Amino acid sequence: MGIHRQLCFLASLLLVIHAAPITEPVDEYDIAKKYLMSFYNLVYEAPDPTARYPDPLPGKLEEMQEFFGLRVTGTLDKETLEVMKKPRCGVPDVGAYTTFGGAPKWETNRLTYRIENYTPDMSVAEVDESIERAVQVWAEVTPLKFTRVNMGTADIMISFAVKGEKKTNKLFFTDHGDGMMFDGPLGTLAHAFPPGSGLGGDAHFDDDESFTFRSSKAFVLFLVAAHEFGHSLGLSHSNIPNALMFPTYNFTDPDRSPLSSNDIDEIQSLYGPPNxxxxxxxxxxxxxxxxxxxxxxxxxxxxxxxxxxxxxxxxxxxxxxxxxxxxxxxxxxxxxxxxxxxxxxxxxxxxxxxxxxxxxxxxxxxxxxxxxxxxxxxxxxxxxxxxxxxxxxxxxxxxxxxxxxxxxxxxxxxxxxxxxxxxxxxxxxxxxxxxxxxxxxxxxxxxxxxxxxxxxxxxxxx
Ligand SMILES: [Zn+2]
Ligand SMILES: [Zn+2]
Missing domain, CATH: 2.110.10.10 (Hemopexin-like domain)
Structure with missing residues (x-):
């Protein structure tokens, strides 16, 4: 390597080192943009260089900050970014279930669920028990009765999927059939669909996460599933931090019902108290x-x-x-x-x-x-x-x-x-x-x- 080329190489190295702190805020802005597009219905109009659109981002930031009880500044501050990086549910916080007006609910109190496949993180018996306990969380406070089926189409179809699939040395990215792709480890943990036919009621878990039966060191499947089944039954996200239906994951004692009084009020407003x-x-x-x-x-x-x-x-x-x-x-x-x-x-x-x-x-x-x-x-x-x-x-x-x-x-x-x-x-x-x-x-x-x-x-x- 000649001296000139060495200098060039050093110069480019310096440029990279120097450039790192400059590119960082751009990444954070991207994180925020992606987050608000996924969960706060942020939409960018088609680019038109002659038109001058007001940037919709600050308004959406305010909406998000208000939901999470943060200081409402409309700017991407440290606290806001911290909340955006927390593991959470993939269902939007606003406008998720209100598109067609009214609260969706099942017209029957007898529902079926089916576990289509399993995560390798836990034993089959542990997954079965986690899912069964997660539906019972809701059965305890409503007249709903859940029956597990092993074949055919159940009201709530439960499956594990990842964002990429490896086939013959190539990685294929898939949306596992619902147009919603998972994002690898952390970020989105799972998502579920409101009551209805087809995908309605179904719950999908991101198998790039590490799920556990009860440890606080990974995501407790029982807690994640209980939250998702809240969506399967028609609930949207709650802005009350101790509610199970709060969007971000929160470890609680898996031996106790994770429901807050807010969750109970919400589900009983749809289905009433148990018989x-x-x-x-x-x-x-x-x-x-x-x-x-x-x-x-x-x-x-x-x-x-x-x-x-x-x-x-x-x-x-x-x-x-x-x-x-x-x-x-x-x-x-x-x-x-x-x-x-x-x-x-x-x-x-x-x-x-x-x-x-x-x-x-x-x-x-x-x-x-x-x-x-x-x-x-x-x-x-x-x-x-x-x-x-x-x-x-x-x-x-x-x-x-x-x-x-x-x-x-x-x-x-x-x-x-x-x-x-x-x-x-x-x-x-x-x-x-x-x-x-x-x-x-x-x-x-x-x-x-x-x-x-x-x-x-x-x-x-x-
Ligand atoms: Zn959710
Ligand atoms: Zn899905």
């Missing part, structure tokens, strides 16, 4: 003048307008267990007690009382009792009944001790109730005992109990 006629309640209690029902991490109550509302237990009692076995209120102490396994929690309003949770033995229960199925407090006597198997103990709240002569057999006192008591509450001086789907009313009159069998949704007509 509570066929539910076996975990627990029922009065709470400050209302009757509250517990099931699978949710509590239900009647709203002031007499409609039934369903919310995550922890949205009201942040320190409560995930789900509960039994619950009762003692109005004299203004305390609500929640039982789960061998522990009991006490709340004043929404606040956990100091020293709780405590073991069941704090009631004087023997170690052989490892779970309480139902509890009911009688405010007239200050006594609390604690049901387990087919028996119950009676606790005196004023003396802080168990009454003598217990446990007693339920059947011997509550005539006609031969099964286990699964939930209980006292309202209008009557004791109500649930045994599975059956509800028994025991009216007290002259120290005698008069039983009556009621409809199981007597208190919560839905």
């Amino acid at each position: 509570c006629q066929n539910l076996v309640w975990d627990a029922v209690t009065t709470f400050r003048g209302e009757t509250v029902f517990f099931k699978n991490g949710f509590y239900w109550r009647k709203s002031q307008s007499n409609t039934v509302i369903q919310l995550p237990i922890r949205s009201f009692w942040p320190n409560a267990p995930d789900n509960v076995d039994a619950a009762y209120e003692d109005p004299a102490q203004d305390k609500l007690f929640l039982f789960k396994g061998t522990q009991v929690w006490a709340f004043n309003g929404q606040n956990l009382e100091p020293g709780y949770p405590k073991p069941l033995s704090s009631f004087g229960l023997p170690a052989s009792v490892t779970k309480i199925n139902a509890t009911v407090h009688n405010k007239n006597t200050g006594k609390t009944l604690l049901f387990f198997d087919k028996s119950y103990y009676r606790y005196d709240e004023r003396l802080n001790q168990m009454d003598e002569g217990y446990p007693k057999r339920v059947e011997d006192v509550f005539v006609g109730l031969t099964g286990e008591v699964t939930a209980a509450h006292m309202t209008n001086n009557n004791i109500y005992l649930f045994s599975g789907k059956k509800l028994f009313e025991f009216r007290m009159f002259l120290h005698l109990l008069f039983p009556r069998l009621l409809r199981s949704n007597y208190f919560l007509p839905c």
